[in-house]
Amino acid sequence: MxxxxxxxxxxxxxxxxxxxxxxxITDLARRTELLPSDVHRILTSxxxxxxxxxxxxxxxxxxxxxxxRLGLTVFRRDHLREKSHPVLVRLSQKIAAATxxxxxxxxxxxxxxxxxxxxxxxxxxxxxxxxxxxxxxSALGKTIIANLSPNIALPALEKSGLTRCTRxxxxxxxxxxxxxxEIRRLGYAVDREECINGVCCLASPLRDxxxxxxxxxxxxMPSSQFIAWDESRLGAHxxxxxxxxxxxxxxxxxxxx
Numbered sequence: 502m503x504x505x506x507x508x509x510x511x512x513x514x515x516x517x518x519x520x521x522x523x524x525x526i527t528d529l530a531r532r533t534e535l536l537p538s539d540v541h542r543i544l545t546s547x548x549x550x551x552x553x554x555x556x557x558x559x560x561x562x563x564x565x566x567x568x569x570r571l572g573l574t575v576f577r578r579d580h581l582r583e584k585s586h587p588v589l590v591r592l593s594q595k596i597a598a599a600t601x602x603x604x605x606x607x608x609x610x611x612x613x614x615x616x617x618x619x620x621x622x623x624x625x626x627x628x629x630x631x632x633x634x635x636x637x638x639s640a641l642g643k644t645i646i647a648n649l650s651p652n653i654a655l656p657a658l659e660k661s662g663l664t665r666c667t668r669x670x671x672x673x674x675x676x677x678x679x680x681x682x683e684i685r686r687l688g689y690a691v692d693r694e695e696c697i698n699g700v701c702c703l704a705s706p707l708r709d710x711x712x713x714x715x716x717x718x719x720x721x722m723p724s725s726q727f728i729a730w731d732e733s734r735l736g737a738h739x740x741x742x743x744x745x746x747x748x749x750x751x752x753x754x755x756x757x758x
Contacts, residue, residue, distance in 0.1 A: 507543075510535055514543050519633070523561040581716075582616050584749040589718070592742045593618040596720055596735065600742075603634055603641040603704075604716040605649075610657035612642050612717070620722065635696055636661045637677060638670045640704035641717045644690035647681035648706050648714040654681075669694045689736040694724055701727035703735055705743035710751040718743045 513533045517524060526544065530537040544562050547553035551567030582602065589600040599620035603612050612634040636642035636658055646654045663672040671677050684690045692702040704719030718739060727735075 510539055511543050511547075514540060515547075518564050523556065523559070523563040525561050529562075581746070581750065585718070585746045586616055586618075588742050588745050589616060589618040592718070592720070592738060593620055596722075596730075596738055597621055598720045598722040598726065601641065601704075601719045601721065602716065602746075603645075603719070605645050605714065610653070610660055612636060612639075612645050614641075615716075620720075635664070635666065637663050637672075638666055638692060638695040640690045640692040640702035640721075641719045643680070643692070644684055644704040644706045644717045644719075645714055647684035647690060666696050667694055667698050671695060687736060688740050691732065693727075699724055703727075703732075703739055705736070705739040707743055707750065708747045715750070718746060 510533070513535065514529060517529060517532050524532075526537050526540050529535075529544075530540045533540065544553050544555075548555060548562075548565070551565045553562050553568075554565040555562050581604075585602050589602060593600040597620060600618045601614055602616040603614050605612055614634060634641045636646050646657060649657070658674070658677075663674070663677075664670070665672050671680065680690075689703055689705040692700075692704075694701060696702070700721055701724050702719050702721040704717045706714045707716040707718065709715050720735070720739060
């Protein structure tokens, strides 16, 4: 089916706001490869309905309140989040740490955070709901990528890049592939200060009714707290929580995205 040209342009503009909070028309035109006049018309129309706002001082555009209302409506109705949130709460209480739920966007080949429960040291985890997780160095990203077929995982890694975030970040693809084998064997992935200095994470994958990986559950905590844990025991807690949520997906017989 041929897509509507105007809608396609609108989506290209809106997707840019995942990367930054505000843009000028020239910058948006450059990023989307659209004419500035097209970008201006799109922003003007979105602004009329409250989906885009313009800063009166900088004249830059940002997402508007109407979009927030729509997002919250979807957020409240989301079946997976509704069923998984109590699991995240119980897990957080059991291990005294923050817990997170992330889903795989199969179209964009990105992993994004959709829910989290704060732990006693929640300040160590700086990611926000809707934010993308790094595929090669976050526990959430690694546990999902490791369980995808190579023809999907490799293009996703190439697209996101192997950016070095800390001195512990693995940027060698051959080493990552060995780690992915270990992740599949253990049933969980570990981020040992590979994404954020002083923070360790552990994540286990979520599967739908067909056994396909569609997301993951993780925990994040200060490195000192992580070292005090027996890793296999902590991994067992995460795997049990992920199995619980996966069972919900299987029962509903639907994928989350």
